[in-house]
Amino acid sequence: xxxxxxxxxxxxxxxxxxxxxxxxxxxxxxxxxxxxxxxxxxxxxxxxxxxxxxxxxxxxxxxxxxxxxxxxxxxxxxxxxxxxxxxxxxxxxxxxxxxxxxxxxxxxxxxxxxxxxxxxxxxxxxxxxxxxxxxxxxxxxxxxxxxxxxxxxxxxxxxxxxxxxxxxxxxxxxxxxxxxxxxxxxxxxxxxxxxxxxxxxxxxxxxxxxxxxxxxxxxxxxxxxxxxxxxxxxxxxxxxxxxxxxxxxxxxxxxxxxxxxxxxxxxxxxxxxxxxxxxxxxxxxxxxxxxxxxxxxxxxxxxxxxxxxxxxxxxxxxxxxxxxxxxxxxxxxxxxxxxxxxxxxxxxxxxxxxxxxxxxxxxxxxxxxxxxxxxxxxxxxxxxxxxxxxxxxxxxxxxxxxxxxxxxxxxxxxxxxxxxxxxxxxxxxxxxxxxxxxxxxxxxxxxxxxxxxxxxxxxxxxxxxxxxxxxxxxxxxxxxxxxxxxxxxxxxxxxxxxxxxxxxxxxxxxxxxxxxxxxxxxxxxxxxxxxxxxxxxxxxxxxxxxxxxxxxxxxxxxxxxxxxx
Amino acid sequence: xxxxxxxxxxxxxxxxxxxxxxxxxxxxxxxxxxxxxxxxxxxxxxxxxxxxxxxxxxxxxxxxxxxxxxxxxxxxxxxxxxxxxxxxxxxxxxxx
Numbered sequence: 001x002x003x004x005x006x007x008x009x010x011x012x013x014x015x016x017x018x019x020x021x022x023x024x025x026x027x028x029x030x031x032x033x034x035x036x037x038x039x040x041x042x043x044x045x046x047x048x049x050x051x052x053x054x055x056x057x058x059x060x061x062x063x064x065x066x067x068x069x070x071x072x073x074x075x076x077x078x079x080x081x082x083x084x085x086x087x088x089x090x091x092x093x094x095x096x097x098x099x100x101x102x103x104x105x106x107x108x109x110x111x112x113x114x115x116x117x118x119x120x121x122x123x124x125x126x127x128x129x130x131x132x133x134x135x136x137x138x139x140x141x142x143x144x145x146x147x148x149x150x151x152x153x154x155x156x157x158x159x160x161x162x163x164x165x166x167x168x169x170x171x172x173x174x175x176x177x178x179x180x181x182x183x184x185x186x187x188x189x190x191x192x193x194x195x196x197x198x199x200x201x202x203x204x205x206x207x208x209x210x211x212x213x214x215x216x217x218x219x220x221x222x223x224x225x226x227x228x229x230x231x232x233x234x235x236x237x238x239x240x241x242x243x244x245x246x247x248x249x250x251x252x253x254x255x256x257x258x259x260x261x262x263x264x265x266x267x268x269x270x271x272x273x274x275x276x277x278x279x280x281x282x283x284x285x286x287x288x289x290x291x292x293x294x295x296x297x298x299x300x301x302x303x304x305x306x307x308x309x310x311x312x313x314x315x316x317x318x319x320x321x322x323x324x325x326x327x328x329x330x331x332x333x334x335x336x337x338x339x340x341x342x343x344x345x346x347x348x349x350x351x352x353x354x355x356x357x358x359x360x361x362x363x364x365x366x367x368x369x370x371x372x373x374x375x376x377x378x379x380x381x382x383x384x385x386x387x388x389x390x391x392x393x394x395x396x397x398x399x400x401x402x403x404x405x406x407x408x409x410x411x412x413x414x415x416x417x418x419x420x421x422x423x424x425x426x427x428x429x430x431x432x433x434x435x436x437x438x439x440x441x442x443x444x445x446x447x448x449x450x451x452x453x454x455x456x457x458x459x460x461x462x463x464x465x466x467x468x469x470x471x472x473x474x475x476x477x478x479x480x481x482x483x484x485x486x487x488x489x490x491x492x493x494x495x496x497x498x499x500x501x502x503x504x505x506x507x508x509x510x511x512x513x514x515x516x517x518x519x520x521x522x523x524x525x526x527x528x529x530x531x532x533x534x535x536x537x538x539x540x541x542x543x544x545x546x547x548x549x550x551x552x553x554x555x556x557x558x559x560x561x562x563x564x565x
Numbered sequence: 566x567x568x569x570x571x572x573x574x575x576x577x578x579x580x581x582x583x584x585x586x587x588x589x590x591x592x593x594x595x596x597x598x599x600x601x602x603x604x605x606x607x608x609x610x611x612x613x614x615x616x617x618x619x620x621x622x623x624x625x626x627x628x629x630x631x632x633x634x635x636x637x638x639x640x641x642x643x644x645x646x647x648x649x650x651x652x653x654x655x656x657x658x659x660x661x
Binding site for chain 1: 636
């Protein structure tokens with residue numbers, strides 16, 4: 001690897017640069033933390049179309065950096081997210097988390113710029129390692145356990161992906177990352193590997209299990225990269241695969257239903273990630289130019305408003321000493337007005353309220369379903385748009401900043417956290433008001449016009465009546481100290497119970513075996529002792545006369561038998 | 566006969582913490598009235614534009630108003646009375 005390869009490779013700038021962060025102290029560390037993502041961003045915009053950097057690996061040429069509109073768009077938002085996340089986490093004081101988060105972000109950029117499946121796989125696994133360390137960096141018993149479960153799922157996904165890539169290379173003789181059809185063992189394995197990282201069923205639970213256990217800053221990073229790189233690879237590899245529409249619809253409603261029942265504010269937002277990624281997976285399944293543009297634009301805006309929501313939640317956690325349950329919070333708008341406004345802007349954006357970033361992006365997917373005549377999908381997407389307002393748009397700000405007065409009066413967080421929230425809140429509004437720049441960077445040219453009279457009125461009706469439903473049913477929405485069981489019950493409870501029972505059964509069997517063995521050994525020893533002790537029948541000495549007597553008896557018996565038989 | 570010290574109504578009001586203007590009963594009532602007016606306005610505005618009817622149902626009058634309300638009620642009821650009853654457990658479930 002030459003020095004040019006490192007300097008021109010945006011992913012390596014961030015990954016290797018992250019390793020230098022511990023060397024610096026104080027303000028110099030802050031400067032490096034903020035400068036690295038900006039340098040990476042500059043490098044991303046130097047990447048032209050087509051293959052830019054290659055490297056030999058076995059009999060293959062790896063395409064380490066390959067540019068396209070889609071890859072630059074995803075790489076750009078990943079770098080921007082690293083910058084805002086780094087700014088937000090400046091006062092966290094956990095250098096390991098920062099290094100891991102930047103390596104994780106760099107790996108996500110690596111996936112977005114990868115031109116072949118082996119490079120995708122390498123960065124994919126680096127992401128799994130980086131994100132696991134970010135979860136673990138909260139340094140709580142719960143985060144350690146969650147990180148282990150997270151690692152198991154992602155390493156499993158990585159193995160499935162690796163099997164797929166190897167089979168694909170053997171089958172086609174190529175490792176180029178191009179559009180595929182899910183029609184062979186290899187491509188199915190690759191698709192499943194990708195889908196695991198989107199939070200698709202049945203393994204969706206890894207996301208709401210792990211992300212809320214990270215630190216107040218760690219979950220901001222986690223919300224951005226894994227699921228959105230998965231969306232990117234689906235858009236490149238499996239656009240137009242109809243199955244994705246059904247998977248995406250399941251994810252959309254799964255996210256809404258589980259978020260409605262949830263009490264933990266960060267877990268509400270975690271379920272909401274699956275809901276939003278569901279929209280993108282549906283778009284990948286529709287596969288038209290409008291749908292792919294919609295998914296790409298939605299991924300871009302989603303990273304911003306979801307990070308903003310998690311920054312708002314993280315600020316509440318940071319300033320309240322770790323409180324995160326809706327039942328413990330409420331009324332915080334009085335003492336945290338900046339955080340509350342930032343959270344509300346994020347909530348409006350995720351709900352696609354007109355003049356926010358969600359409106360100009362997510363509606364492209366709904367439009368694509370309408371254009372293709374997918375009636376069922378369209379009605380589901382419209383209902384889900386109302387549901388997003390219900391479970392995230394109102395529920396999060398209402399229960400955290402309003403509802404009852406919890407009596408808590410924390411202040412707004414330090415300047416760096418406010419600056420990060422301010423930046424992303426500004427982008428949520430700016431992109432909503434000025435969608436042109438974002439549209440110009442989409443994969444396909446678009447003349448989509450979000451601000452038609454009909455579209456604005458329709459969305460306002462949908463959202464305001466969703467809000468009415470929320471307040472009419474507020475009694476049903478009251479939070480309790482509960483969780484909702486998910487597929488992870490199988491490996492968190494059932495498997496553990498089965499393992500416990502198997503352990504007890506094995507221990508019982510071993511104990512019984514030892515008892516029986518002891519009894520058998522004792523009985524054998526007793527028998528031997530009985531017969532072989534000095535007075536035992538087999539050990540005692542017998543007089544010669546007795547032997548002669550018995551020999552005579554035997555011989556007499558023989559004679560009698562001989563004569564008479 | 567009660568031995569508790571008598572306090573006048575004005576003294577009680579003075580001793581209570583002053584509510585933020587946004588959570589005073591008068592403001593909340595105003596928000597409800599304003600909200601209902603807003604609902605009526607957007608529904609009315611919705612009827613002024615020509616609907617893009619392709620599937621039939623979405624072309625019906627005030628479709629986005631009633632569809633948004635009904636689907637949200639359905640989602641809450643399904644979550645609360647189906648998924649919630651079947652799958653809700655105490656939040657210490659995995660700690661036990």
